[in-house]
Amino acid sequence: MKSFAEIREIAIARKGEAGFAAHMASAPEPPLRELADDRLLAEFTKRIFQAGFNWSVIETKWPGFETAFHGFDIGRNAMMSDEDLDRHLSNREIVRNGAKILTVRDNAIFLSDLAREHGSAARYLGDWPVEDTVGLFELLKKRGARLGGMTGQYALRCAGYDALILSKSVVAGLNMAGVIDGAATSKTAMRKAQAAFNEWHAESGERYAVISRTLAAAVPD
Known part of the structure; x- marks a missing residue:
């Protein structure tokens, strides 16, 4: 499985520093x-x-x-x-x-x-x-x-919970990172996704919404 640092580098390479910063700016705080x-x-x-x-x-x-x-x-x-x-x-x-x-x-x-x-x-x-x-x-x-x-x-997410989101782009990012192979609809795949997010959070200290957006930025739109 790729580290969060590797995923972030891929996302920045795709979006550019300014584009990546703009993409991350809308990740809400959790109230x-x-x-x-x-x-x-x-x-x-x-x-x-x-x-x-x-x-x-x-x-x-x-x-x-x-x-x-x-x-x-x-x-x-x-x-x-x-x-x-x-x-x-x-x-x-x-x-x-x-x-x-x-x-x-x-x-x-x-x-x-x-x-x-x-x-x-x-x-x-x-x-x-x-x-x-x-x-x-x-x-x-x-x-x-x-x-x-x-x-x-x-x-x-919109209510302010620091939620990961299993959108099409995030699922593609999870596949790219070697976490799952295919869809994230089964309980097994979702638990694998959760475990990966937990590990990336422990590695980086970033909020789950930030990790989710970074994964989405690391794959083609």
Whole structure:
């Protein structure tokens, strides 16, 4: 397996010093545990609606989403009724996708359960050890609604969790680095990816988001 130093050199050789610095500048700091749970539900919902859709349309309509879903209040949305659903399905201020609208209710229930179990859903997820990020991915897939795969991974990153992301470019980087051979969809491959990230973090001291972006920069776009 290649060292992180080797991967970083490859990334800089591909992007150039300035290009690499620009590429890394957008890796967020991790404030997830400080979020209110309604903001976490909002982030989950935004990423679910953006999946397979034009992201800019969701951004433009987002004020309508905030109004329609009562500021993503957890308790209110967990009690979404049939009348509420009908109202959402006729609301032109949001994207009227019934299956995705129902995820607001289901994920409100999920976050309510976590808050009841641990005091704060955002703090519980934010404190999840980055050394077991794939375990957190499994939790979102098992207990959340439409939070498996890239949707949940991007939602965590955008909410501020220091998440690795198994995007197409990162998976290509993992193959290039000799970590896996092929896709990163099986539990075995994901655990291998996690172990490699843990080793690179120990080597470099870099955040997992930085390592993830470096891997993506080290392979062709």
